Amino acid sequence: MTDQSDLRHLPEAIAVPRQRARVSAVWIIPILAALVALGIVIHRVWSEGPTITILFDAAQGIEAGKTFVKYKDVKIGQVTAVQLSEEPGKVEVTARIARSAAGLLVEDAQFWVVRPRIGLSEISGLATLLSGNYIGFEAGTSRNERRSFTGLEVPRIVSANAPGREFLLKARDVRWSSAGAPVYYRRVPVGQVVAYDLAPDGKAVDIKLFINAPYDKYVSSETRFWDVSGLDISVDTSGVELRSTSLEALIGGGVAFDTPAYADPPAPAVDGTPFTLYRDRTTAMRHPDAVATPYVLHFDESLQGLSVGAPVTFLGIPAGEVTEVGLSYDAATLDVRPRVAIILYADRLLEKFPSNLKKGRAVVQRLVEKRGLRAQLRSVNLLTGKRYVALDYFADAPRARLDLRREPLELPVVVSTMPDLEAKLASLLAKLDRLPLESIGADLKNALETLDQTMKNVDKTLPGVQTTLEEARRAIASVDRLATNADTTLIGPNAPAQQELRDALQEVTAAARALRVLADSIERHPESLIRGRLEKE
Amino acid sequence: MALSAAEAGLVACQSCGLLSRSPGEQLSRCPRCGAGLASRQRYSIQRTWALAIAAAICYVPANLLPVLTTQTLASSRSDTILSGVAVLYTSGSWPLALIVLVASVMIPLGKLAALAYLLLSVRLGSANGARDRTRLYRMIELIGRWSMLDVFVVTFVVALIQFQPLMASQPGPGLPFFAAVVILTMLATTSFDPRLIWDAAHD
Numbered sequence: 001m002t003d004q005s006d007l008r009h010l011p012e013a014i015a016v017p018r019q020r021a022r023v024s025a026v027w028i029i030p031i032l033a034a035l036v037a038l039g040i041v042i043h044r045v046w047s048e049g050p051t052i053t054i055l056f057d058a059a060q061g062i063e064a065g066k067t068f069v070k071y072k073d074v075k076i077g078q079v080t081a082v083q084l085s086e087e088p089g090k091v092e093v094t095a096r097i098a099r100s101a102a103g104l105l106v107e108d109a110q111f112w113v114v115r116p117r118i119g120l121s122e123i124s125g126l127a128t129l130l131s132g133n134y135i136g137f138e139a140g141t142s143r144n145e146r147r148s149f150t151g152l153e154v155p156r157i158v159s160a161n162a163p164g165r166e167f168l169l170k171a172r173d174v175r176w177s178s179a180g181a182p183v184y185y186r187r188v189p190v191g192q193v194v195a196y197d198l199a200p201d202g203k204a205v206d207i208k209l210f211i212n213a214p215y216d217k218y219v220s221s222e223t224r225f226w227d228v229s230g231l232d233i234s235v236d237t238s239g240v241e242l243r244s245t246s247l248e249a250l251i252g253g254g255v256a257f258d259t260p261a262y263a264d265p266p267a268p269a270v271d272g273t274p275f276t277l278y279r280d281r282t283t284a285m286r287h288p289d290a291v292a293t294p295y296v297l298h299f300d301e302s303l304q305g306l307s308v309g310a311p312v313t314f315l316g317i318p319a320g321e322v323t324e325v326g327l328s329y330d331a332a333t334l335d336v337r338p339r340v341a342i343i344l345y346a347d348r349l350l351e352k353f354p355s356n357l358k359k360g361r362a363v364v365q366r367l368v369e370k371r372g373l374r375a376q377l378r379s380v381n382l383l384t385g386k387r388y389v390a391l392d393y394f395a396d397a398p399r400a401r402l403d404l405r406r407e408p409l410e411l412p413v414v415v416s417t418m419p420d421l422e423a424k425l426a427s428l429l430a431k432l433d434r435l436p437l438e439s440i441g442a443d444l445k446n447a448l449e450t451l452d453q454t455m456k457n458v459d460k461t462l463p464g465v466q467t468t469l470e471e472a473r474r475a476i477a478s479v480d481r482l483a484t485n486a487d488t489t490l491i492g493p494n495a496p497a498q499q500e501l502r503d504a505l506q507e508v509t510a511a512a513r514a515l516r517v518l519a520d521s522i523e524r525h526p527e528s529l530i531r532g533r534l535e536k537e
Numbered sequence: 538m539a540l541s542a543a544e545a546g547l548v549a550c551q552s553c554g555l556l557s558r559s560p561g562e563q564l565s566r567c568p569r570c571g572a573g574l575a576s577r578q579r580y581s582i583q584r585t586w587a588l589a590i591a592a593a594i595c596y597v598p599a600n601l602l603p604v605l606t607t608q609t610l611a612s613s614r615s616d617t618i619l620s621g622v623a624v625l626y627t628s629g630s631w632p633l634a635l636i637v638l639v640a641s642v643m644i645p646l647g648k649l650a651a652l653a654y655l656l657l658s659v660r661l662g663s664a665n666g667a668r669d670r671t672r673l674y675r676m677i678e679l680i681g682r683w684s685m686l687d688v689f690v691v692t693f694v695v696a697l698i699q700f701q702p703l704m705a706s707q708p709g710p711g712l713p714f715f716a717a718v719v720i721l722t723m724l725a726t727t728s729f730d731p732r733l734i735w736d737a738a739h740d
Binding site: 011012013014015016024026029030032033034040066 | 547556557558569574584587598721
């Protein structure tokens with residue numbers, strides 16, 4: 001067994017007095033671990049927000065576990081499941097929303113899928129090309145919580161919380177291609193077209209605009225809205241005008257608004273009252289014409305180039321417009337005549353024009369009967385062929401009476417100057433037509449051909465001519481020499497020819513003298529010609 | 538059966554190996570190197586239990602929480618260890634999946650089970666298979682540190698894959714728990730005194 005003496009050699013351990021704990025301190029570690037794990041679990045449960053379901057038409061680009069729900073570009077949740085809905089043709093997307101955003105899930109909250117959209121007027125969601133689609137979210141203002149939603153197919157354009165106001169417009173039609181078209185105020189983009197849709201009755205288009213604060217205060221009850229889409233090409237009495245607000249509006253369309261200067265002190269616009277969307281600025285800003293008096297004109301000529309809406313001028317001032325272009329049939333005379341209905345805004349011309357109907361008519365009667373007021377069709381310009389109605393004084397016009405009983409009043413007309421011009425032009429053209437242009441052309445052609453031939457011949461004979469010329473030159477040189485010789489022989493003072501000539505001349509003189517003597521003697525004694533000369537009479 | 542040092546009133550220093558006489562029930566220090574002496578590691582059973590339980594607690598979040606979050610341009614994904622194994626397996630590299638599964642899931646679990654078995658057998662004073670149990674103990678002591686591989690891999694990945702904004706990776710909340718599991722099981726293993734196995738066999 002134990003050998004005590006051996007063990008005594010071993011050194012004795014140093015005793016350390018200390019109280020003994022029954023439980024080791026190491027138990028703190030599992031407790032700590034448990035606390036941390038519990039903390040995580042509690043945190044998880046606590047931060048776990050509600051689970052919601054959203055119905056979409058299609059789950060394009062939505063994947064469970066990968067697609068996020070974002071509000072103001074902050075992730076507030078994640079899609080946990082995508083499955084077909086019980087509602088046919090729909091997709092149900094389940095998403096877990098962070099607890100912090102749970103309060104935003106109210107009745108009018110909206111969800112839509114953000115994916116790249118490349119339209120004519122907008123390119124949006126390009127970031128999703130890289131990051132993948134996500135579900136956009138817009139908080140509502142309601143207080144009632146909700147857990148199942150229907151997603152929008154078209155993303156919201158304006159955040160519901162954005163400061164500003166929404167306005168409703170009514171239009172005959174829209175020219176832009178997508179919602180999101182800009183709204184301009186003095187060419188500054190101040191808002192957007194949020195949505196547009198057919199009116200419930202299908203007879204107009206309802207357009208919703210959103211105008212950002214603080215610009216919404218410029219919209220008053222008197223504000224006019226007009227369409228600035230595309231190019232405005234207007235042809236009127238002032239010529240051709242071409243307008244476009246901006247390149248963006250040119251392509252994608254847009255709406256502009258302004259308040260006319262003449263408007264009453266602007267009252268703030270009433271919510272929900274629809275404004276009218278006018279065709280263009282001119283129409284929109286036109287003074288609301290209080291008194292529009294209709295008149296009828298019976299022309300005796302073609303109405304070609306005259307359209308509804310064409311201007312009516314009074315002494316050159318725009319005073320109204322054509323409202324109707326048509327024909328009228330007179331059963332009594334079996335006559336069909338062009339009939340043009342116009343309206344005149346008298347108050348646009350004169351502030352103090354009698355508003356009394358009878359008095360106004362009296363004025364018109366005086367103008368027609370005394371001053372010779374007549375309507376005439378005129379051409380805006382010859383190129384476009386557009387025509388308008390001009391009211392002018394024609395002092396030498398045949399007298400006319402205004403039948404005050406007729407309703408509406410029929411104004412007398414004068415034939416436009418245009419037909420004459422046209423006729424003249426036509427006859428000129430006819431004359432031109434009659435010119436034997438073809439035979440002239442043919443003759444000309446023949447002549448030219450002959451000329452051509454001649455020229456060619458000349459070309460051929462030219463070398464001969466050259467030799468001829470050479471010979472001629474030589475001949476001339478000989479002549480020259482000859483002349484020089486002649487000079488010395490004939491002209492010089494001592495030239496033998498001259499000497500001889502002188503002698504010859506003296507001979508001639510002598511001969512002439514003899515002749516004269518002969519002549520005298522014959523005169524005196526004509527008988528001598530027969531009898532001979534009588535010696536010494 | 539051979540005489541044990543404890544029965545002879547002797548105690549060996551765990552640091553320098555000096556054998557000295559025990560002063561009885563009291564705590565003592567080594568006369569040569571001054572290290573604390575104990576005939577059996579004090580609170581060995583308790584400490585091992587505590588550490589093993591802590592490790593078991595940490596094992597749950599370590600496997601449920603993601604250990605690695607990778608972000609690419611298109612998406613961001615968080616992986617737990619098990620989902621990582623699944624990804625590896627489905628992408629065809631099943632040997633890698635097996636390695637991760639064994640090193641990161643099975644080994645910590647096996648270690649905890651082995652420790653529990655050793656502790657219970659000591660508690661119950663089982664004398665059977667003491668040699669096998671000692672071998673098991675040596676094995677878990679040897680194998681434990683390899684589980685740390687996962688932590689190192691994640692650390693490297695996070696440090697190296699940082700190509701903002703194309704790709705980035707971040708450690709997940711599960712990683713500290715996983716590291717805690719590995720460290721706690723290692724500590725639990727070392728705090729277990731294998732001599733206790735033989736004490737029971739001695740009686």
